[in-house]
Amino acid sequence: MNKFSQSVSDFFRKTDVVLWLLTIAAIVYSLLLISSMQRAGDYNYLRPQITAVIVGLLAAFVISFADYRFIIKKWYFAMIAGFILAGLVFAFGIRVSGTDDTAWIRLPGGYTFQPSEFIKICFIITFAKHLCFLTDKNLLHSLPGVLTLLGHALVPMVMIHFQGDDGTVLIFALIFLIMSFIAGVQLRYFLILGGLLVVGIPIIWNFVMNDEHRNRFLALFDLDGNALNNYGWQQYQGKVSIAGGGLKGSGLYNGSRVEFGIVPEQENDFILTVAGEELGFIGCILLLVILFGIIIKVIMNAANAAENQGKLLCAGVFASLASQSVINIGMVLGFFPVIGITLPLLSSGGTSALGTLVCIGLVQSVRGHNIDDMETAKISRKRQTRLRL
Numbered sequence: 001m002n003k004f005s006q007s008v009s010d011f012f013r014k015t016d017v018v019l020w021l022l023t024i025a026a027i028v029y030s031l032l033l034i035s036s037m038q039r040a041g042d043y044n045y046l047r048p049q050i051t052a053v054i055v056g057l058l059a060a061f062v063i064s065f066a067d068y069r070f071i072i073k074k075w076y077f078a079m080i081a082g083f084i085l086a087g088l089v090f091a092f093g094i095r096v097s098g099t100d101d102t103a104w105i106r107l108p109g110g111y112t113f114q115p116s117e118f119i120k121i122c123f124i125i126t127f128a129k130h131l132c133f134l135t136d137k138n139l140l141h142s143l144p145g146v147l148t149l150l151g152h153a154l155v156p157m158v159m160i161h162f163q164g165d166d167g168t169v170l171i172f173a174l175i176f177l178i179m180s181f182i183a184g185v186q187l188r189y190f191l192i193l194g195g196l197l198v199v200g201i202p203i204i205w206n207f208v209m210n211d212e213h214r215n216r217f218l219a220l221f222d223l224d225g226n227a228l229n230n231y232g233w234q235q236y237q238g239k240v241s242i243a244g245g246g247l248k249g250s251g252l253y254n255g256s257r258v259e260f261g262i263v264p265e266q267e268n269d270f271i272l273t274v275a276g277e278e279l280g281f282i283g284c285i286l287l288l289v290i291l292f293g294i295i296i297k298v299i300m301n302a303a304n305a306a307e308n309q310g311k312l313l314c315a316g317v318f319a320s321l322a323s324q325s326v327i328n329i330g331m332v333l334g335f336f337p338v339i340g341i342t343l344p345l346l347s348s349g350g351t352s353a354l355g356t357l358v359c360i361g362l363v364q365s366v367r368g369h370n371i372d373d374m375e376t377a378k379i380s381r382k383r384q385t386r387l388r389l
Contacts, residue, residue: 085116120168
């Protein structure tokens with residue numbers, strides 16, 4: 001019994017308890033919102049979400065005990081897994097309702113699986129290893145070194161672009177930029193890249209973006225309201241739902257617009273509109289506090305990491321969560337075009353929830369093993385002091 005109590009005590013001492021609590025709070029909030037919006041249709045979104053969350057929490061718990069340095073050391077397994085997942089999409093990819101890409105794979109039982117969520121984790125692991133390698137070899141500030149980083153990022157971005165999921169491509173680009181910046185890549189390279197992107201806007205607009213992408217972007221600037229009948233319809237209805245909720249909302253399970261499914265994809269990309277209508281401004285603020293609390297805790301663990309590998313692994317998770325959150329909220333409020341980005345841990349989608357929880361497990365691994373290292377170093381210093389005495 002004493003050994004069990006000691007094990008429990010050690011777990012809570014090494015883990016980031018606040019991060020676990022915020023994660024569970026986000027999951028509970030998500031399940032409440034999903035259970036409410038299920039009134040709008042016959043499909044049971046709640047059951048696969050609960051299954052994914054349970055599996056994800058177990059995976060996060062197990063990964064938190066694994067040594068993140070061993071995971072990064074075996075980066076080539078992550079690379080191979082990423083290529084296999086991408087290849088499966090090209091071979092068996094399907095388009096599911098509410099999406100305009102073929103980045104999904106159908107599983108037995110009628111479920112679907114989005115491999116890009118796990119390719120993202122593979123990328124964070126391999127890119128952290130790449131950045132550490134360049135740092136150790138004093139190549140991080142050289143042009144050849146930076147070009148290898150760019151090439152590394154372009155591989156998954158190009159593959160996912162050809163699957164039609166350009167929203168996820170944008171998330172990969174932001175992870176690449178944020179991790180590179182935190183690793184210490186010099187500002188001049190970011191300015192050069194930014195200049196090239198500005199010059200390349202006509203090419204991106206005419207040859208990379210399709211008609212639907214362009215129309216979604218132009219809908220943000222439609223002053224005469226024509227876009228409200230097509231590409232701006234979803235965002236317009238989303239803002240109406242949020243505004244209609246007022247301060248306190250109509251109450252959970254009482255939103256008429258939620259019940260009749262007025263906002264397309266309200267269970268997924270537009271889950272914030274369910275909170276806005278039924279729980280009001282207070283519910284939206286609570287949602288944001290939970291979500292950004294998770295993001296802040298992740299970046300705090302990155303800042304407190306004892307070594308570069310752990311810092312960059314946490315930085316990658318931070319980049320993924322922060323970029324998805326900002327873009328999703330911006331989409332719902334009409335600041336950004338709709339590009340199919342979920343709200344981490346809150347939107348319906350088992351693959352997204354499972355992938356995010358695996359990332360939380362990686363952050364907890366960094367936290368726990370850093371504390372182990374600090375305690376080992378402290379004991380070593382005490383022994384050396386005794387020997388000198």
